[in-house]
Amino acid sequence: MDIPLPAPGRVSYRTLLIPRARRHLVVAGAVSRLPLAGAGVAIVLAASGATHSYGMAGTASALYVIAASVMAPLHARSMDRTGQRRVLLLAGSIQATAFVCLTLFCRTSGWWQIPGILMAAAAAGAAQVDIGSAVRARWAHAAPDRVSQQTAFLLESVVDELMFILVPMAITAVTTAHSWAAPAVVLLGPAVGWLLLAGQTGTAPPPLAKGDSGPSRPRAVSLAGSRALVAAFVGIGTYLGSIEILLVALADADGEPRWAGYALAAWACGSASAALFAGPYLGRLAPERVFVPAMAWMTGSGLLLPLAGSRLPLVGACFLAGIGAAPSLSSGFSLLGRRTAGAAEGMSWASSGMGAGTTIGAFSGGWLADRTDSAAAFWLCVGFGGLALTLAWRATSKGGSATP
Known part of the structure; x- marks a missing residue:
C-alpha cells in the first residue's frame, strides 16, 4: 500500500530550487528533452526534404517511435539497476551518432540513402531514454518528502510544455534554410543534455542493491x-x-x-x-x-x-x-x-x-x-x-x- 510521508508546509518553486544542484537538474532536463519534443518532427522534415516522399518520411518516424517505445522501459530498468550515468553515456553516444548519420544520409543521394535514413531513425529510437522518467526519478531521490516531490513534478510539467512549444518552432526555423539540418537541433539533447545529466551525480538515485534486483523482487x-x-x-x-x-x-x-x-x-x-x-x-x-x-x-x-x-x-x-x-x-x-x-x-x-x-x-x-x-x-x-x-x-x- 502507499506509505504516507510527512508533509511540510507549502513549498514554492523558489524554495525548491535553492540548492544549486536542483537548478542544474532543471536546465539539464530541459536540454535533454530535445529528442522527446522534436525528434519526430525533425525526422519527417529532414527525410521528406531529402527523398520528396512523405510516405518514406512517415515510415522513418514510425520506426523511431516503435523502437523508442520498446526500448525505453528496458533503459529505465537498466538505470534502476546500474545507475543512470552509465546508461545515459552509452545511449547518448549511440543516439548522437545515429542523428549525425541521419543528417549525412539526408545530404547524400544514391541507392543507400533510403535504407540509411530508415536504419539511422530506428537506431536513434532504440537509444532513446525516457528522460522525463529519469529526471522525475532524480527528483524522487533529491526531494523525498511528498510536498516537495509533487511540486517538483509540477515544475517538470512546465518544462515539458515549454519544450514542446519551443523545440518544434526551432526545428521549423532551421528547416526553412536547410531541411537536412533538422536533426542537428535534437542532436543537442543526447550530445549535451544527457552528458550534463550523467555528470550530476549528486541528484542521481543510487542503483538498487543486488538483493533487490533479483528474481524475488516484483517488477x-x-x-x-x-x-x-x-x-x-x-x-x-x-x-x-x-x-x-x-x-x-x-x-x-x-x-x-x-x-x-x-x-x-x-x-x-x-x-x-x-x-x-x-x-x-x-x-x-x-x-x-x-x-x-x-x-x-x-x-x-x-x-x-x-x-x-x-x-x-x-x-x-x-x-x-x-x-x-x-x-x-x-x-x-x-x-x-x-x-x-x-x-x-x-x-x-x-x-x-x-x-x-x-x-x-x-x-x-x-x-x-x-x-x-x-x-x-x-x-x-x-x-x-x-x-x-x-x-x-x-x-x-x-x-x-x-x-x-
Missing part, C-alpha cells in the same frame, strides 16, 4: 496499483491523441490549418499556466486528492469541443482543458513514484502507456476524420475522456491502490 508494473495507474495513463493518451489529430484534420478541412496550431498552443499554455502558478499550492495536497479532480476538469472541458461552434471558442476550450493537464499528469507520476519507490522503470511504463494510448487515439481520430469533417467528431474525444476519468478513479480507489 514495477506487477503491482496492482501500478497497473491501474498505467491503465489510466493509457486512457489519458487516447484522449489527448484523438484531440490532436481531430484538431489538425478539421482545421485543414476548413481551409485554416493554422488554427490547429493556435488551439494546441492554447492547450499547452493552459497546462503550463496551471503548473506555474498553482503548482506550489497543489503540491500541498496528497496526489490522490489532485489526480481525479484534475482529470475531471480536463476531460469535462472536452465537452466544450463539439459545442464550440467556431474557431475562437474552440481555442478557448483547449485552454480550459489544458489547465487540468499538468496537475493530472504530475499527480499521476507522483502516485506512481510512491508505489514503485521512485523507480525510473515504473514511471517509464506510464510514459509508454500514454504513448500507446496516444497511438490508439490518433488512429481512431484519423479514421473518423476521413469520414466526416463535422465538429461532431469531437464526441469521440469526449468518449475517450470519460474512459480516462473512469480509469483514473479506479486507480485511486481502494481496489486500485492496494498492492499484494
